[in-house]
Amino acid sequence: MDEKIDVVVVGGGPAGLNAALSAAQMGAEVLLLDAYPAPGGQYYRQPPQHLADHPTPHQRQGRQLWQEALASGVKIRSNVTVWYGDAEKTLIYHSNQGSIALHAKAIILACGTFERPVAFPGWTLPGVLMTGGAQTLLYHGVLPGRRVLLSGSGPLQLVVAKKLLEAGAEVVAVLEGSSRLLRRGMRHFAGVWGQWERLGEGLSSLATLMGRRVPYRFGWGIVAAHGEQQVERATIARYDEHWRPIPGSEEQVACDTICIGFGFVPFTTLGKLMGVKHIWSGDWNMEIPERDETMQTNVSGVFAVGDGAGLGGARLSILEGQIAGIAAAHQIGYGGTRAVAALQKLAPKVRRERAFQKMYTDLFAPGKGLFELAKEDTVICRCEGITLEQIRRARAMGASSISEVKAITRAGMGECQGRMCGLHINHILAQWTNKTPAEVGLNPARPPVFPLPIQALLLEQES
Numbered sequence: 001m002d003e004k005i006d007v008v009v010v011g012g013g014p015a016g017l018n019a020a021l022s023a024a025q026m027g028a029e030v031l032l033l034d035a036y037p038a039p040g041g042q043y044y045r046q047p048p049q050h051l052a053d054h055p056t057p058h059q060r061q062g063r064q065l066w067q068e069a070l071a072s073g074v075k076i077r078s079n080v081t082v083w084y085g086d087a088e089k090t091l092i093y094h095s096n097q098g099s100i101a102l103h104a105k106a107i108i109l110a111c112g113t114f115e116r117p118v119a120f121p122g123w124t125l126p127g128v129l130m131t132g133g134a135q136t137l138l139y140h141g142v143l144p145g146r147r148v149l150l151s152g153s154g155p156l157q158l159v160v161a162k163k164l165l166e167a168g169a170e171v172v173a174v175l176e177g178s179s180r181l182l183r184r185g186m187r188h189f190a191g192v193w194g195q196w197e198r199l200g201e202g203l204s205s206l207a208t209l210m211g212r213r214v215p216y217r218f219g220w221g222i223v224a225a226h227g228e229q230q231v232e233r234a235t236i237a238r239y240d241e242h243w244r245p246i247p248g249s250e251e252q253v254a255c256d257t258i259c260i261g262f263g264f265v266p267f268t269t270l271g272k273l274m275g276v277k278h279i280w281s282g283d284w285n286m287e288i289p290e291r292d293e294t295m296q297t298n299v300s301g302v303f304a305v306g307d308g309a310g311l312g313g314a315r316l317s318i319l320e321g322q323i324a325g326i327a328a329a330h331q332i333g334y335g336g337t338r339a340v341a342a343l344q345k346l347a348p349k350v351r352r353e354r355a356f357q358k359m360y361t362d363l364f365a366p367g368k369g370l371f372e373l374a375k376e377d378t379v380i381c382r383c384e385g386i387t388l389e390q391i392r393r394a395r396a397m398g399a400s401s402i403s404e405v406k407a408i409t410r411a412g413m414g415e416c417q418g419r420m421c422g423l424h425i426n427h428i429l430a431q432w433t434n435k436t437p438a439e440v441g442l443n444p445a446r447p448p449v450f451p452l453p454i455q456a457l458l459l460e461q462e463s
């Protein structure tokens with residue numbers, strides 16, 4: 001089966017929904033493809049059926065946006081995974097009807113992020129989970145644990161800690177890896193002046209924690225998780241300015257659940273497969289696509305927006321989506337002067353939002369020490385069970401790139417295709433070879449972007 005369309009948007013979160021709506025409002029024919037059962041992405045993630053009658057404000061906003069997109073003529077396909085793309089603007093997605101190829105005049109990538117994995121002794125024990133994962137369980141009415149420790153950076157920890165308390169869990173402590181936040185935040189005072197509503201969200205969660213006497217410790221973080229069958233306690237320590245545990249500061253904390261939340265990593269595989277140039281963001285230690293002011297990448301007609309292009313948060317994702325939607329439609333002949341005027345109006349809003357995000361990055365981007373918590377027997381590649389010691393042996397055999405480590409050990413060859421271990425191995429190799437993380441790089445992108453049933457490939461050949 002083959003289709004041709006004006007604009008295809010990959011991803012139905014705040015960035016993708018706004019991109020699709022804006023392109024359609026300029027007159028383009030738009031198709032949005034999204035892997036979740038309903039549009040909304042992470043921010044507007046829709047509730048499961050049994051909670052559908054009690055949507056949160058975010059869920060309501062998401063539903064409204066997607067109804068507006070449908071009313072503007074956007075075609076939405078949920079529950080489909082785009083697993084191939086190229087510079088000719090061909091995409092292939094998999095649905096329960098098999099694989100379908102599309103040819104688009106413009107493509108907007110709005111693929112979002114996954115949570116940043118951190119390998120430390122005991123991180124594979126049952127009871128260690130990501131903070132966003134705990135949030136998702138809570139959305140589904142499931143309590144992730146009874147005695148919960150949170151370790152990470154940024155305000156999401158506070159939001160989740162509050163929800164855990166409301167759901168009946170005991171929060172033993174919230175550890176914020178960053179320190180001297182107030183002093184460092186003052187540098188950004190001018191850029192964030194007036195954004196009280198947003199600062200208020202974090203402060204309200206903080207007030208709940210204080211009311212319940214939950215310890216909130218700055219410059220502290222996880223060192224190890226311990227337990228026989230599952231988490232029973234954690235070793236925590238004070239971090240130095242590079243987020244390395246300070247010897248002698250360790251403490252033991254009894255808990256049955258540890259939520260790890262050190263930020264996010266953009267999904268860049270599809271863009272890389274399409275030939276989009278990526279640059280290394282030293283702040284967050286990850287790759288991001290290079291873009292112009294209309295969010296267009298080096299591949300003409302391919303745009304990248306939202307957190308999948310640079311961790312700007314939901315509000316920046318919305319603005320970037322709107323810009324890319326209008327610019328993509330304009331590039332293929334829609335919108336005329338109306339599009340140009342709309343783009344001019346959005347530009348200052350983006351600048352303002354970026355000032356807020358700059359502060360966020362300066363305050364909460366994790367230090368290098370976080371990638372050095374693993375011991376020799378700590379599993380780094382979870383899919384293939386490869387330890388730090390095995391990677392060290394590969395290095396002794398001469399491996400100096402991620403591909404060479406992969407060839408010798410199989411690290412990064414499993415189901416997640418290196419999403420869990422790639423940044424760790426990058427950091428370790430950079431240290432051992434005296435290179436920068438940018439010089440070491442990550443695994444090259446290969447299709448399929450996500451694991452597929454083999455049948456999907458067979459159907460593609462038949463069509």
Ligand SMILES: Cc1cc2nc3c(=O)[nH]c(=O)nc-3n(C[C@H](O)[C@H](O)[C@H](O)COP(=O)(O)OP(=O)(O)OC[C@H]3O[C@@H](n4cnc5c(N)ncnc54)[C@H](O)[C@@H]3O)c2cc1C
Binds near residue numbers: 036
């Ligand atoms: C776990 C988690 C919890 C968060 N909690 C909060 C919070 O409490 N408060 C807050 O302000 N922010 C939160 N954020 C951040 C916020 O959700 C993001 O800033 C925002 O959602 C970014 O929007 P986006 O459209 O760029 O990406 P997303 O909302 O992540 O949407 C990306 C979409 O792309 C789809 N997709 C990706 N690849 C493919 C593919 N190959 N084929 C088809 N579809 C694909 C995904 O299914 C998803 O629907 C959270 C983020 C995460 C990951």
